[in-house]
Amino acid sequence: MEWKCVCPYNPKLKLKDIYIYDTTLRDGEQTPGVCFTKEQKLEIARKLDELGIKQIEAGFPIVSDREAEIVKTIANEGLNAEILGLCRALKKDIDKAIECDVDGIITFIATSPLHLKYKFNNKSLDEILEMGVRAVEYAKEHGLFVAFSAEDATRTPIEDLIKVHKAAEEAGADRVHIADTTGCATPQSMEFICSELSKNLKKAHIGVHCHNDFGFAVINSIYGLIGGAKAVSTTVNGIGERAGNASLEELIMALTVLYDVKLNLNIEVLTELSKMIEEYSGIKLPKNKPIVGEMVFYHESGIHVDAVIDNPLTYEPFLPEVIGQKRNIVLGKHSGCRAIAYKLKEMGIKVNKEELCEIVKRVKETREKGIFIDDEVFKKIVEEVVRR
Template sequence: MDFLYTDSWKAPCPYNPKLDLKDIIIYDTTLRDGEQTPGVCFTKEQKLEIARKLDELGIPQIEAGFPRVSKREAEIVKAIANEGLNAVILALCRTKKEDIDIAIDCDVDGIITFIATSPLHLKYKFNKSLDEILEIAIKAVEYAKDHGLFVAFSAEDATRTPIEDLIKVHKKAEEAKADRVHIADTTGVATPQSMEFIVKNLKENLTSAYIGVHCHNDFNLALINSIYGLISGAKAVSTTVNGIGERAGNTALEELIMALTVLYDVDLKLNLEVLPELCKMVEEYSGIKVPKNKPIVGELVFSHESGIHVDAVIKNPLTYEPFLPEKIGLKRNIILGKHSGKNAIRYKLELMGIKVDEDKLNKIVEKVKELRESGIIIDDKKFLEIVNNILK
């Protein structure tokens, strides 16, 4: 296996399998589950802008909202459905006729309808048996299909539902002509192993409906659980931009896309350069600040300070980057500080068109380290000030 490369935009990972995942459907729920983040409330124009940007990225399905929530929400979902986007537009509905009727009035292409199936929810939320819940669910699926909608049925709290019950519920949903069935890890308690077990067992018992996974991030496992779901036989996966959502959030769209693309060599046929702009937009509109070290789009992800790292990155960026930032429309940044070496300083000077001799270079390096250790940030302005003082 050849470990060496010279012209790739991503670093080879020879121990990772190349996944033969075709026709993966990402159904992004930023506008629904993402907006259920406490304190988040998008305006109509904000939702439309996010939907347009998701469509520009090339996301196949967009869950536009929960129309039953309010008249305003229904108006927004309808506006998105009539925006002329390439994406299939979905709306969330409870297993209630009135919810589905509102979704139909919103002109959506399909619905995701849900009801809880775990013993915990059956006892404390519904005080009903599984068979009673199943009857409600099937009527809702049949009603939506009778009205020509794409229907995804989601078993809420699926990962805490006994597998025999989960199979029973989803087989009945399939018999009612549901197009897709969802495994919802509602409280983020699944592990990759349990997700694999559930997906494989469910897949063995279904013949027409395909599987989707909807993962929450309570234990920081949403991304890997989503990937294991796909590896195990699921075809659809739920995401939110920046991983926003209830409690600890959902599977982050940008992380899933780049993990599949870079690590598993899956061609999702997406316009990757749109990602940073989309993530910035959702950060601004949601008011939820993206950490500086956020994977993929954090401002420090392609920044380098350590002298050893910078020296190598100057020669070949992939020595310390898993993929080139230009692939998603970003740029790397060389940060000057206490860990900077001569090559980093020399490189920064070259970028600024400044030439110095070795003696002056050593003095600049020393001054940069000294000032940074005293608490001063060495931005371009401060760096020029240091250089000018030494060159006097």
């Protein structure tokens, strides 16, 4: 059996050399109330590396001595992933990152008229551009991979974005970022921005960093790739400021299953990684969270269960085992004879046809009284019926 079931109308994107740079340890940790320990950050970094993530943004070294120590420890862990540190477009930030032995940096500065006016007290775009160029040049002089990020890029006029990013590329930037800082981009606008940049850049990759304020972070990221981006920023479980960032697991599985993109990742660790972040961040996942939610491969409806028993792909877009998830047949008011028989077989219990019908009836009645049918409740129902 194939492990995924794809809609024939979904496009097969001819996307090559696509890669993910994960920012769970930096932007994810900027979720209000989240503060990972050194040991937790190391474990997360190792698990991201096991997944096969190309680049891990380990932190913001200038924030504190403790943060710098953690970034340095991760950078010297011997992981396959390149380790990046976040820096403002300031020499002191870059120097601190260099002390941490990182492979590269993401340096950022805001470019939108709103930020120029209120964040930088009416600085001109040319002044900001000069700061960004100096930062890129300084980092490249020290042999670092350099990504230049235009903060609030999606509210920056396209001609200004092109001007700033061309200057960053000429200064040596390996990648330039479209940061949808307030999550206000649409898929169409993200595709347009990346497409226009692609026409004007010669060597630098384009990366997209999307926030989820309107629930568009994953689809905006995909449309950025369609427009010519090569790299996508993610966080595990989509954690991050406000409504969070593009969800790592949702992006990976959407690209893999729906768009048939080859990412060459070890996806069987996705659920384990998700649970790790849920525990360490203290942010509980909705049970119906796409891909990794506890109940997204649970089935109760009799019609669904009958088909899933024969072939799970009738009601699942891909098999849960490939990402470390599991399927569960849940008993309730919608259960039919086949679901009950399946559960009885799982538990090694044999009944006749009359007893089976009575068990089905009692399961429905019990659930409609507001009682959840777990294994203990089900066993009790079976015992009552069989003892009659």
